Every structure is written in structure tokens, then in C-alpha cells.
Amino acid sequence: QDSFDSSLFIIFLPLLLYRKPLSFQDLGAHLERLLSEGEPTEDNQAAEGRLGPQPVVLDHTSGFEGLLFVDDDLLGVIGHSNFSSIRATTCVFKGKWAYEVLISSQGLMQIGWCTLNCRFNQEEGVGDTPDSYAYDGNRVRKWNVTTTNYGKSWAAGDIVSCLIDLDEGTITFCLNGQSLGTAFTNIKTGPGVAYFPAISLSFKESVAFNFGSRPLRYPFSIDGLVNPPATDLTKAQKLLGYIKNVLSTAIDTQEERLVEKECAVWRLHGEPTVLITLAHIFNHFAPLMCKVYLVEDVLMNFLLGILEGGGSVDEHPLIQQLLDLFWLLMEDYEVNECLKQLMMSLLRAYRFSPIIPDLGFQIHYLRLTTAILHHEKRVVSLTNGTFDVLRSVVFFYIKTPLRVKEAGLEELIPTTWWPTHFDKEGKDEREPKDESADERLRRRAYERGCQRLKKRIEVVEELQVQILRLLLNNKDKTTGEASRYIFLNKFRKFLQENASNRGHPTALCPPEYMVCFLHRLITAVRTCWDEGNRKSPGSIRNEEAYVPPQLFYNGKVDYFDLQRLGGLLSHLKKTLKDDLASKANIIIDPAEIQTTSMDDLDEDEESGAAQLRKKQAMGGALARPSWLSSPTLGRANRFLSTAAVSLMTPRRPLTQPEKVKVRTLTVEQRTEEDIEGSHSNDGLLLGRPLEEPDQPIADKSLLEIVDGIVMMYNLSVHQQLGKMVVVSDDVHEYAVALKDTEEKIARCPARRPDILEELQKSQKVFAEKLNHLSRRLAWINATIYSKEKMLDVYWLLCVCIRTIEHADNTGSLFAFTPEFYLNVAMNAYSALKNYFSPANSMEELPGYEETLTQLAAILAKHFADPRIVGTDIKDSLMQALASYVCYPQSLRAVERIPEEQRVAMMRNLLAPYEQRPWAQTNWILVRLWRGCGFGYRYTRLPHLLKTKPEDANLPSLQKPCPSLLLQRHMAQLLSMDKDMAASFLNSVLNQLNWAFSEFIGMIQEIQQAAERPERNFVDTRQLKVCATCFDLSVSLLRVLEMTVTLVPEIFLDWSRPSAELLLRRLAQLLNQVLNRVTAEKNLFDRVVNLRLPGLESVDHYPILVAVTGILVRILVDGDRQGTSRAASVLLSDPCFQLHSIQHLLGEGGGVLRMSFGPLSHVSLFMSRMFSLSVLQPTSEEDLCPICYAHSISAIFKPCSHKSCKACINQHLMNNKDCFFCKATITGVEDYSKPLTEIDTTSSL
DSSP: OHHHHHHHHHHSGGGGGOOSOOOGGGHHHHHHHHHHTTOOSOTTSOOTTEESOSSOOBOOSSSEESEEEEETTSOEEEEOSSEEEEEBSOEEOSSEEEEEEEESOOSSEEEEEEOTTOOOOSSOOTTSSTTEEEEETTTTEEEESEEEEOSOOOOTTOEEEEEEETTTTEEEEEETTEEEEEEEOSOOOSTTOOBEEEEEEETTOEEEEESSSSOOSSOTTOEESSOOOHHHHHHHHHHHHHHHHHHTEEEETTTTEEEEOOGGGOOOOOOHHHHHHHHHHHHHHHHHTTSHHHIIIIIHHHHHHHGGGOSOGGGOHHHHHHHHHHHHHSOHHHHHHHHHHHHHHHHHHHHTOOOOTTOHHHHHHHHHHHHHHTSTTHHHHHHTTSSOHHHHGGGGOOOOOSOTTTTTHHHHSOSOOOOOOBOTTSOBOSSOTTOOHHHHHHHHHHHHHHHHHHHHHHHHHHHHHHHHHHHTOSSOOSSSOOHHHHHHHHHHHHHHHHHHTTTOGGGSOOHHHHHHHHHHHHHHHHHHHHHHHHHSTTSOOGGGOOOOGGGGTSSSSOOTTOOBTTBOHHHHHHHTHHHHHHHHOOOOOGGGOOOOOHHHHHHHHHHHHHHHHHHHHTTOOBOOOOSSSSTTOOSOEEEEETTOOOOSOOOOOTTOOOTTOSSOOOGGGOOHHHHHOBTTBOGGGOSOOTTSOOOOOSOHHHHHHHHHHHHHIIIIIHHHHHHHHHHHHHHHHHHHHHHHHHHHHHHOOTTOHHHHHHHHHHHHHHHHHHHHHHHHHHHHHHHTSSHHHHHHHHHHHHHHHHHHHHHHTTGGGGGGSBHHHHHHHHHHHHHHHHTSTTTSOGGGSTTHHHHHHHHHHHHHHHTTOTTOOOHHHHHHHHHHHHHHTTSHHHHHHHHHSOHHHHHHHHHHHTSOSTTSOOHHHHHHHHHHHTTTSTTOOOSSOGGGTTSOOSOTTSGGGSOOOOOHHHHHHHHHHHHHOHHHHHHHHHHHHHHHHHHHHHHHHHHHHHHHHHHOTTOOOOOHHHHHHHHHHHHHHHHHHHHHHHHHHHOTHHHHOTTSTTHHHHHHHHHHHHHHHHHHHHSTTOHHHHHHHHOOTTOTTOOHHHHHHHHHHHHHHHHTSSOHHHHHHHHHHHHHSTTOOHHHHHHHTTTTSOSOOOOOGGGGGHHHHHHHHHHHHHHSOOSGGGBOTTTSSSBOOEEEETTOOEEOHHHHHHHHTTOOBOTTTOOBOOEEEEOOOOHHHHHHHHHO
16 A cells, blocks of 8 residues: 555656645545646636637638638638628737738738728738738738738748737738748837738639637747637646656556656556556546547647657557556547547648658658547447548648748759750650750759659658558457448538539549549559458459449449439430349349429429528528638638529439439448348349359458549549649740750850850759759659659549440440540549659550550440430540540550450541530541651641640641551441442532531631721631631631542542542532632632731641542542543533642742642643633533532433432431422433534534
């Protein structure tokens, strides 16, 4: 007993003042006395110089202007209109005060102080009125009616401190604890003047305020607007000191004495003395640990101190022991609240920590997070929302530093480098041959610095993956579900919120967070997949992963109304219910299928809107996804609007199941058995079709997570990958500008020192900018575009390809596949090709060529798949195929797919152009021909070679790479299928007629607008449409050239149906084009000479060489009979003008002077054309009474009326009645004028 009493004496050091021996009987009373000694004054008493309620929050009742989202704690705010303003509920009029703003987005905001008299609107905010003062880190300025430069630029994750000294009349701002200097002096003070914290922010911008309800990150020895809980803080620190004493004290029962030991080796062994002592301490400590200020200031700092020694989390079991104590000596609700506040404090600390060279802050907070999640009670915490997946995405983000100097990148990467060698297209050369020794040394030093940075970032990424692996543990089931199934259901909820709110950016997870989360999740899932594969050797490896097709139709996974390839799910379940029964053994109960009409849907939407309006009218909180857009991470939000109008589109509640879902459970209702299944239940894989192999794949929960990863990439990851490329583009542009400047300096004459000085200034600016950007690019390449991240996207691409292939094998059930699988397959390939180069190359990826071929087969098969009904996805497939055939490697992949698929693809491309989008189809055919046509080997138009292209990586600017194999398939199809050839060419000619007519009409309007003295500008949209019509006309002419070259008999063999009609239509269009383009000083000439921006591609060359290619083929390269027919038809067209041909030959000062071999033969036809023109009928009686252009060559039966074959053939395509008598035509016979009539005419 003496030793026990001695232990109490050691633990509670103030016993020196306590005269009586201390025992367990009076320990509680003694603790009470100790905690009450030196107790501070009342926390909530009014501080001098401050006026307003406690705690301080944002004034959501009257102190705002515009549309705003405000979190439930009234500390976080998101702008939802042009420029919204809001102030706090408390003001200050005397003394020194401070508050902090946690910057969640780096856009346009003005943060500071204002008086009650300030009136704001949608154009003027804080700092725009006389008695308001603001700092704007977006534009790096300070505002008080007028504006001047001030401070530094801020970034998401920074903390702005706003300090006001009303005694001295000054306002100062600090960024991440560093003072930016005094911003304002001599501010207005005195009676009646008090300042409120205030902010104005533009649409989608978000921040959170800390007025002192949590410890200020950078206190500056100045009071916050909220009184800190001084009494509770003192108690908590005392109690924590007692706990530390317990942990560092041991009882040697054999020698009956106390011994000191290290806290880190303490273990909970159930010693009664220790437990009873701790129980008394926790009786006071537990209630305090439910308060956020104390958790953040006392508990979090204590736990972080335990981990300061470094090493892995497993080397610090003390944290696990402490958590055991928490669960043993605290009520469950206290532990849950304490851990919840602890995790939120860690999340805030991680998110708003500055970047330092070793990423020490981030590593520190992640290690503690990992240690907490290592505890065996993790499942209980997950179930109770302690670690909310929706919020925890923040933990997997590594923010990009905007200010490289403060992030320490100058020390980490002391030597910078950027490309200085460019090819003819302006692209960077990966390994230039003429690189100097100095450049090589700089590049290698820069690469070593990038590697050092990458290794430090990998430490953070590894900790993030550890957290996810803990959450994906499926073996830690105690009383409830295992961690993985809790995580999975919350992960699906996360996807649901982001998929359902895509029209409301303020409700979405920021895409930069999504990118990091996706990569960590892929790494963790692949690790878990491999672990499962080792335990089940028959299952497939993660490199062969795919999502089985039954997930798409068995109702086990909810896709939240996302579009399926075959349309709406309700429609598919009704139309394909028999296929589901026969192929997948899924029977749909007719009673479960309710007819869903558009009227029903409208009613649902209206009722939802009515409920929403009612809720707002009652002043209730508007439900909003509950987590990340605001740094306060509140669970509900108030939507503030001075206009009292909600801008949100009404939608049905997220948890409401669809009316026609079959066997679908809501996310919250699913259990492990629903996902993994049991002996009599296939779980997620219910309804395996016969085409699907009966082979174990992986844990079914992992399959659903992989499905979610694909969806997440489609939601926002791909767009973010494209946005971050801008830094690399900036480096390239500045490098080109610097090189150009250095060349000008070298050429600058010595007599012009003024020019030399300006050039040297520019050189210095460009070099400084490149130093900054190259270090920032190193960070981005390490976190976003590294080799490992590229492999993640490539794995995702392969998953999508295999999933699509397996779904395609199910026949009609393929229609159930969500559209986003095809989108991700196309977008992931685009990202690998365009975003990760030149740092990484697709050619280095494993199985690269095979994957290209598989994707080519998917695009070739499905761009015209009748099972796919969505217009957008069909357009995307067509555009992807069009881009695919522009590059040699991907075009060769198309040529490697099976011949049957290639022929089917070409047949679909040659379908008539009417009733479908045809521009992309035509573009594909043009790309297959480009490089073979007449004068068609150019990459850029000759007259544009001196200008720099906006983006040399565009598909349209790639070098010609024609496909002779696919051309051969096209020739075979058009030659063998005469009906298809006729319908295809008729549609091409129709579209050419339309496109060129539209183009001529538009240039007439442009010419008229340009000639008006009062208005000498033209609408840019009209110019763009005009250029598009011109480009379409040229591409259609090239397809005609391709056709007449590959299959000339379509036009020249008049034994084929419609051959003569097609040739006459072709001649008519060619003559129209030539007449419009070649006439001297005509409309076309005048518009081209205007050189309007947007009409750069409109020129004589592209359209005239296309026409020339057709003429050369039909007039020169064909057999004698064919060329004679072509010449005769061309001359007989009433639009034919001989000077157009002379213009093409360069005669008479024509603009198109070409010395191309075959054209020399055209002159031989000139004399023949003259002779043929003499033989043309001159008598009106011999001309067709319909067109008056061609000779009468057909007679109708039975009415015996006559016309030329071209007119009657074209008429009979749409109508069977005679032109003249309206009798039904039963037949058409050839007609030739009797010889006697010819003689009579000649004599006349």
C-alpha cells in the first residue's frame, strides 16, 4: 500500500502542498482541488474593444450580399454568384485583433475588414468602399477604393492572417505566418466606428474562417475574436501532465519501490493501481476531449510529439496503448467524438500546411493518421463516421507549390534546365544530337534534382497508400462489417454525389484531389488484388483485371442514372428482359417494372422542386454534399441569397431508388454477403452469361472498387490531367522566346546599344520565368506525370478495353454497359499520348502495340454499333477513330485488326452521308487518302508555312500517312456493291453542293460587311463557320478524288447504273467550283485578299489542287473511251468555261502555276474540247427540255416524252410520274435522233 501511495505522490506533484497522505479514497476530491487551483477568469466575459455575440460566426441573416453557400458551423463560405460578400457577427473598435482565413481556392477574393455602413453589391465588395480594407492574393493587390500592388500571390492551402491595430490605426496581412508588411495606416477610428471581418469572393471560390474557435495556426501574440477556453485548456494540460506521469512511472512490486521509465515502452497490463488512477484522471479528461479547441491544441500536439522520433508507425506502440485507454476509460460517444475531432484537426492541419523541402509537415500528419487507423477499433470508427471517406480525400492530395522559393525547390533543384532544341514543327527534341557539353551537364543536374524531389514525394505517397490499405482490409471484422465494405459503400456514396452534382461545381470534389486519390487507390487496389491472387492461385492477376459484364445489369451496383450504351436502364430492362432471362438467368418480375413516361419524370422533378422551395422558405439548411468544397468540412449548409432565389437545379434525393431497379439495394443497405456472396449466392457476379468464363477473378468488392475508379477518372480526372499540361506548354513557349531573344542579341548591331539593352532585359525576364517554371514543372512531373502515374493510367486503359471486350461478347446485353467505359478507354489513350510526353513515352509501356490494336478494334467496331444509341458517345467514338488514323503508329494498329473487322469498318464509313453526322466520317476517309492525292502531300498549307501553328500536336497537323490497305478495301467494296457505291457518291455530291453553296453565301455576307464604312468588322463566329464550310468542301472533293482514282469505273463505265448521272453531277459541281474560284477579281479573290483572322485556310491552292486531281484522273489517266466520255460531259455542261481550265494550267496569268507531269497532257485535250464543243447540238429541239444542257437521249414509256438520261434518272430516284403528262413511267429507253432529222437540221 505504501508503494501505491508513493506512486500517487509521484504522479500528482503538487502533493508537496498537501499535508495529509493521499489514498484512492480521496483521490477524486484531490483532483478536483488541483484542477480548480489557479483557475482563470470566466472565458466568455466580454473583452474590451469587442462587441458582438460569442462564438463569432458569419452573419447569415443580414450581413451578406449575393448568393452564397455557408457551412453549418457558419465558418465556411462558397461564392455562388458574380461577386458575393459576407461579414462576421462580431466587430472590434479598440485594441489589437486577428483572425485567419483558410484559402481553399486561389481565385478572385478580397479579404479584410469593413464597417457596418459599407454597402456592397455584385460589382463592389470589401475594399471597394471608403471604410473597407482588403487584400487580394489573386491579383496581388490591396484595396481601399483605390488599389496598389501588395503582398504575394496566394494558393489553395494557404492561410491568410488579418491583423488590425485600432490603437495605432493600422491593418496588416500575413501569408502562412510571414508578414506582408503594413497594408493600411491611419484608418478611420473613433466613436461609432467598428470593424467587422469580411470577405468578397467570386463564383466557386471557397474559404473557411477561424476567429479563434480553434487555435490560430499563427497567433502573433494577438487575441482572436473568440475567447480561448482558458479554464478548460488549463485543466486539459494539467490532466495530460498527470497521464504522462503515469506512463513514465512503474511499480516494482518485488522491491516495493517506484521506477522511472520511458513513456514509449509503457504497456497496459491491467495493474489495478494504474487503472484506478487513470480512471480518476479520465473522469475529468474525457469530457474535455470532446471539444475541438482542446483536441487540436492539447491531444493532437501530444500525439504528434510521440511520433517526432521518426521511424515507422509500428515502432510507436504507445499510440495504440493510448487508444486502448480511450476505448477502455471513456464512453463510446466520447471516444467517437474525440477521434472525429482529432481526424478533422489532422485533416485541416494537413491541408493547410505549407510546403517545405522535406515535406515534413505532411509526413508528420499522415504518420499520426496512419497510427490512429492501425488501431483494432478502426471498424467502429469507420462505421460511426470518425474517418469519413468523403472528407478524407484531402489526405491523398499533394498540393503543388505556387511559390517555389518558399517550398525550398531552389535548394532541392539548384540547377534548372529547359529544352533549347526544337524540330521543324516547333516540338521539343527529346535527345538533341547537337547538345553542348554545358547543356548536357545542366540537364543531368536538373534530372538529379528532379529525382531527389520525386523520392521525397514518394515518402508521402507511400503513407497515403498505407492509409488506403488499412481502409481496404477485409479481415478486420469484429462485431460489424470489415473496413473494406464500409469504405466501399462510402466510396460509392462519394461517386454518387459527384456524378449527381456535375452541374453544380461548388458541390464537387476538386479535380486536383481526385487525381491524387485515383492514383493512390489504384496502387492500393492492385496490391490487395495481388494478395488475393496469391491466396487463390486460380484467379487472374491484376495485370489482367477487368469488370465482369454482369455488374452492369444484375442490379447489384447502382450507377445513379448514368447513361448506358443502349439508353435508359428502364427502357433496357423492358426491351431486353427476355435476353436477360435466356442469357443471364435473371428473371424480372413484371410487377416490378412500372411504366415510366416522361410525364412521370416531369412530375417527380416538379415535386422535388416544390419540396426544395418549401424547405428554403422555411429557412432550413439546404442539403449539399457534405465535405470538401469548404475547408470547414461541415455536414450541412445554408444557401444564402439576397434575391431569395435558388440557382440549384432541383433533383430527386440521392438515396431514392429508381422505380424500375431490379434487386437493387441502396448503398447504405448493402452487407458483405450482398457484395461477396455466399455458397448459394454469387453476390455482385449474379447472372453470369454463358460467354463469360467460369473463372474466379478477384474479391468481388475489389471489382466494384475498380469500377468506381473508372467512373472517377471519367468524372474529372481526365480534364484535370489536361489542365496541368499548361505548365509544360508555358516552359516550351518561354524557351522558344528566350532562344529567339538570344539570337536577336547575337545579331544586334553594335551601333544600337538601346535595342541591345531592351533585348537583354527581355532575356533576363524570360530566364527568371523559366527558372521558376522548370522547378514547378519538376514538381508536377513527379506528382502527376511520373512514369508510375503513367502506368496507372495505362492499367486503367487496359481494364476498360478488357471490360468492353467481355461485355461485347454478351451480344444484346452489351447495351447495359455504362457509357463511361468507352469514354475512359478513349480519354486514357489520349492522356497517355498527349499529356505524359515528352518526359515519358507510350512506346515504353508493356504490351503497347497489342493494346493499341485492341483499342483500334473497339473503335472500328463500335463507332457504328447499332447497340449504341447515345449521340454524344457515338460522336466521341467517331472523333477518336478520326484522331487514330492521323498518326502512323495508331493507323498501323488499325491495319493489324482482323480483315473482317477492317472491311466492316470501311463499309460503315461508306454508308450514305444523309441522316447521320458525316463530317468526321469524311475526315477519316480524307486522312486515309492524304499523301496519295494530287498536290496533297503537305502537312500545312503552303501559304501558312511562315506562320506558327497554335498547337503542332493537333491531329490535322500531322504528316500524311495514307493507308494503302484500307484504300484497297474501299476500292473492293465500291467496285463490288454497285448500289452502295451509287448511294455513297450521291450523298457526297449532295453534301459538296450544300457545303460549297453555304461557303459562297457566307463570303458574300462577309464581303458586304467588310465594305460597309460604318462597320468594318465581321463576327468571328461567322468567319469560323465560313472556314469550316470551305474545309468541308475541300475534304469532300478529296474523297471524290480518292474514289475516282481507286474506282474510276463508277463514273466512266456507263454500263453501271447511275454512272452517267454521277459523272454529269460531278462535272456540274466541278464547273461551279472552278467558275467561282478562278474568275479574275471575283468574290473569292476579294475575300481571300482581305486576309481576315479566322479565314487563314481559305485560299486558291487547297481547293484548286483538289479539283485538278479529279480532272487529271478522268481526263488524262483513264482509257480513251473513259476520257472521251468525261471530256464530252464536262464540255456539255452549261456552266463550263474554257478560261477556268486555262487558269488551272497557269495560262493568262492564272494564280495556280504548277509544273506537274500529267498536267502537260491536258493541253492535248484543249483542241479536242474545242472540236467536241462544235459538235454539240445547237438546235433547241435537240436539247433536253428540262435542263437545256444535254442532248435528248432517253424516251419514256408509255407516253413517249423525251429528256436526257441525267434528268430522267435523277427524277426517277424520287418520283415515277412523267415530267410533262404525269403518267406513270413504266420504262425508259435509249433515244437517238433519226438520221433524216439530222440531215434536215444540218441543211437548215
